[in-house]
Amino acid sequence: MLAFIAARVLQAIPVLLIVGLISFALFAYVGDPVLIMLGQDYTAAQRVALEHKLGLDQPFLVQYAQYLWAILHGDFGISYRLARPVGALFVERLPATLELAFTASVFALVVGLPLGVYTGIWRDSWLSRVAMTVSLIGVSLPTFLIGILLILIFAVKLEWLPSFGRGDVVHIGFWTTGFLTLSGLKALVLPAITLGLFQMTLIMRLVRSEMLEVLRTDYIKFARARGISERGIHFGHALKNTLVPVITIVGLQLGAIIAFSLVTETVFQWPGMGLLLVQSINVGDIPVMSAYLMLIAVVFVTINLIVDLLYFAVDPRLRMTRMAAAR
Amino acid sequence: MSDASALEVQAASAATGTLGRLQRAWDSDLAYSFRHSPVAVVSAIIAFVCVASAWGAPWIAPHNPFDLASLDLMAGDQPPAFLSGGTWTYPLGTDNQARDVLSAILYGARISILVGVTAIVFALTVGIVVGLVAGYLGGWVDAALMRLADVQLTFPSILVALLIDGIIKTALPRNLADAVQIYVLIFAIGIARWPQFARTVRGSTLVERGRDYVLAAQVIGLSTPRIMVTHVLPNVLGPVLVLATLNLGLAILDEATLSFLGVGLPSTEPSLGTLIRVGNDYILSGEWWVVIFPGFALVMMVLSVNLLGDWLRDALNPRLR
Numbered sequence: 001m002l003a004f005i006a007a008r009v010l011q012a013i014p015v016l017l018i019v020g021l022i023s024f025a026l027f028a029y030v031g032d033p034v035l036i037m038l039g040q041d042y043t044a045a046q047r048v049a050l051e052h053k054l055g056l057d058q059p060f061l062v063q064y065a066q067y068l069w070a071i072l073h074g075d076f077g078i079s080y081r082l083a084r085p086v087g088a089l090f091v092e093r094l095p096a097t098l099e100l101a102f103t104a105s106v107f108a109l110v111v112g113l114p115l116g117v118y119t120g121i122w123r124d125s126w127l128s129r130v131a132m133t134v135s136l137i138g139v140s141l142p143t144f145l146i147g148i149l150l151i152l153i154f155a156v157k158l159e160w161l162p163s164f165g166r167g168d169v170v171h172i173g174f175w176t177t178g179f180l181t182l183s184g185l186k187a188l189v190l191p192a193i194t195l196g197l198f199q200m201t202l203i204m205r206l207v208r209s210e211m212l213e214v215l216r217t218d219y220i221k222f223a224r225a226r227g228i229s230e231r232g233i234h235f236g237h238a239l240k241n242t243l244v245p246v247i248t249i250v251g252l253q254l255g256a257i258i259a260f261s262l263v264t265e266t267v268f269q270w271p272g273m274g275l276l277l278v279q280s281i282n283v284g285d286i287p288v289m290s291a292y293l294m295l296i297a298v299v300f301v302t303i304n305l306i307v308d309l310l311y312f313a314v315d316p317r318l319r320m321t322r323m324a325a326a327r
Numbered sequence: 328m329s330d331a332s333a334l335e336v337q338a339a340s341a342a343t344g345t346l347g348r349l350q351r352a353w354d355s356d357l358a359y360s361f362r363h364s365p366v367a368v369v370s371a372i373i374a375f376v377c378v379a380s381a382w383g384a385p386w387i388a389p390h391n392p393f394d395l396a397s398l399d400l401m402a403g404d405q406p407p408a409f410l411s412g413g414t415w416t417y418p419l420g421t422d423n424q425a426r427d428v429l430s431a432i433l434y435g436a437r438i439s440i441l442v443g444v445t446a447i448v449f450a451l452t453v454g455i456v457v458g459l460v461a462g463y464l465g466g467w468v469d470a471a472l473m474r475l476a477d478v479q480l481t482f483p484s485i486l487v488a489l490l491i492d493g494i495i496k497t498a499l500p501r502n503l504a505d506a507v508q509i510y511v512l513i514f515a516i517g518i519a520r521w522p523q524f525a526r527t528v529r530g531s532t533l534v535e536r537g538r539d540y541v542l543a544a545q546v547i548g549l550s551t552p553r554i555m556v557t558h559v560l561p562n563v564l565g566p567v568l569v570l571a572t573l574n575l576g577l578a579i580l581d582e583a584t585l586s587f588l589g590v591g592l593p594s595t596e597p598s599l600g601t602l603i604r605v606g607n608d609y610i611l612s613g614e615w616w617v618v619i620f621p622g623f624a625l626v627m628m629v630l631s632v633n634l635l636g637d638w639l640r641d642a643l644n645p646r647l648r
Contacts, residue, residue, distance in 0.1 A: 015478050026494060140630045142580050144587045145622045148607055152615055163611065259483035266588055267607070278588050281493030289493060300481050 008308055012301040019297035023290035024067045027077065028060075071294060077287035081280060086291045089276060095176045096166055097272030100264070101257050103188055104196035109250070112200040116207025116242075121234060123212065135201035143260045147194040147267035154190060162187050164269040195264040199253050206249055210242035251307030255300055360642040367638035373631040377624075381436035388430035393595075407616050420616040422606065428616060431602055432624045438598040439625070442513055443579035449517030450578075451571050454524020459555050459563070461525065462532025473529065476522035487519040488581055492590050505593070512591055516581045520574055524567055531563035569643055573636035576629040583625055599625045 051057050055066060070076075076086035119128040138146075155163035167183030169176040178184025214220065215238055223233045262274035269275065273292070280288035352358055361367050380387060407420040407428075420428050461472040479487060492515035496504045504511070535541060536559070544554045585591035586600030587607075594605050599621045606617035 014474075015481065018478060029498075140626055140633070142583060142625070142629075144584060144603065145626065148603070148610065148618055148622065152610055152619075156610060156615075255481075256483050259486040262486070262489065263584055263588065277489075278590070281489065281497075282589055284493070284497035286497060289490065289497075293490060296482070296486070304481060 005309070008305055012305065015301055016297055019293060020068055020071070021064065023293040024064050026286055026290040026293075027067065028063065071291075076291035076294075079280070079285055079288050081283050081285040081288070086287050089288070090273065090291065090295065091174055092176075093271065093273045093276050096178075096270060097258075097261055097265070097274060099178060100188070100191055100195060100270060100272060101254075101261055103192040104194075104257060104261075105199065105250070105254070107192050107196040108199035108203055112203030113207055113246075115200075116204040117211060117234065117239060119204065120208040120211025120215070123208075131204065135204055138197045138201040143194060143198065143263045144267050146197055147190070147264060150190045150194055151267070161190050163190075166271055191264050191268045191270055194267065195257060195261060198260070199250070199257065202249060202253065203246060206246055207239075207242055210245060211238055214238045214241050247310050248307060251303060251310065254303050258296065258299065357642055361638070364638055364642075366634055367642075370631040370634040370638070373627055374635060377436060377628045377631065378440060380433055381440050384430075384433035384437050388427075388433045390427040390430045392426040392431045392434060407620075420614075420620075422609070422614070422617045428620050431597065432599070432621050435597050435599045435602050435621060436624055436628065438509075438592065438596065439579055439582055439600070439628070442509065442516070442582045442592075442598065443575055446513045446516035446578045446582070447520070447571050447575050449513060450520040450574070451524055451567065453517070453521040455528050455560070455564075455567065457521065458525040458528025458530075458567075459532055459560060462529035463536055463551070463555050463559060465536075469529070472525070476525050479519075480522050484519040484577075485581055485584055488515040488585060489588065489590060491515040491518060492585060496590070509592060509596070512582065512585065516578055516585070519581070520578065523574070524570060527567045527570055528563050531566060532559055535559050535562050565643065569636070569640050572639055573633070576632040576636065579625070579629055579632070599628075 048057075055063065058066070074087045076090070078084065079086050079089060082089065115131050119131050122128055141149075151163045154161045162183070165187055166178050167185070167187035168181040169178050169184055170180045178188055220233060220237060223237050228237075258274075261272065262278055264270065265272045265274035266278050276288065277292050279285075280292075361371075385391075422428065422431070457472050457476075461469040492511055495511050495515070496508070499507070499511075541554060541558060544558050549558075582591060582598060583600030583603070586598050587604045589604060592598045592601050594601055597605065602621040603618055603625070606614070606621065610618055
């Protein structure tokens, strides 16, 4: 087990170094900070002096090492657009994105899993048919269109829910939360559904097809022969064995949730990381872009690692082969 | 691609029995499977209508939305013809600058399809070259290229496309960036999708490399590039072309998403995504038609391409027969 974890962590390091190199190259070669800082009139000597002061006359690898060192200490540079440290901006924006992603994932699981089980067991009931048709629509609609449609219906026509923003938030230390106020919760509904709908339909379809598969196997017949209740068979025996692919997909889809939170946040003007990135890209704010790249690489590498470890926890059959492969 | 085959099949049905070649096409397994799949036929028709009307936009569009002189500002914000206040001059209504929504959709679909198809062709080319080289040469070249593909596959393609698009545009001088915007977009979307193609081609190349005809070609002393291109390539194309069809819909959606986020095409050269972004600013005032119709066109286009891709994959997969 430990050897497996160690091997996986070691595999992640080159990925992070490559992404770090790209994000450093962005910093170093796109735009010229010296020119910006010197203004219009300067002598060659001033330029050389400033370059020396900023460490820009050092060899490439030394600068790269310094950059990584600064990042490890939470120093991501200063945003061109907002003239504030990128690290502080991220800390400020992170709670909004995490709360949105968390709510969307919970929505996807809480709705998708039971629906998948239901449509798997009673595949011909009318509710199953409705669910499958709706899910087909959910898969085909692009995220931003779902958001716009929800705004049109629930914010413009019915006027039940707000169309943008986060509502009132409560500060708890550096964390801001919208979970504790009514307006915050109301503001969360539409973005969370928009972001989670695709995942929800995916989970539902996956659980359904896995259930159909598992319910045909011999050990389910044996369980029936032993007189175990239908309920016990469905949830104790069948559902458990559908969970391995579900965990993989949910884990890998966390990445998609982060990527599409960009789109959702733009539709709903949600003050999170995604909106910050989109705005920064539109004006060419390099420090924010390169820091986001670095951060997102860490997040994705961590997600992949956790998914691999969860496999381990859920399916004992994998333990032996995986451990052998890791060695 | 699928449109071409659909056309062929339609043409074949018109000329049954007259030409041997068309007859053979009509009798082939693929054409049989196509005729007996209502989903495939319907989506082929929808895709054909989308492509034809987008291609013919300059001739069939009732107005030219980019000809500023022809715009009648008094006709701005008109609802679609079937609502009260709408006229048949503007069947799907107008936006606040009196641009005809239907015409804008036709011109927009043209750009969406153009960008989607070129991006996939680009991704396909890169993927085939990398996959062939990696699979045929093997060794450290293979290890390095596939590791690179793995690293990129860790990230969702839309994120890769967004970052590449943003970085290139920041690195270029402002006026140059505006001029080459559409190429940057094609490059970004294409480069975000090459790893899947490369993996598929590499997989098939690994199988083909050990076959007798490749050994024979090596024995008679053909050069490595020649063997790769004229002997291996034709035999690994099938699966990757199906994958390309399946990816075409996604690439069109990528373009729409990027344009919606404001990093894609500008409103002077609007794709469907740009139309939706611009229209989105007006939905709070109740002008839903400016957003819903382009959105509907986009969904129909993507859905029909996806269903055709699904059908093609199933029809060509011998295990499912």
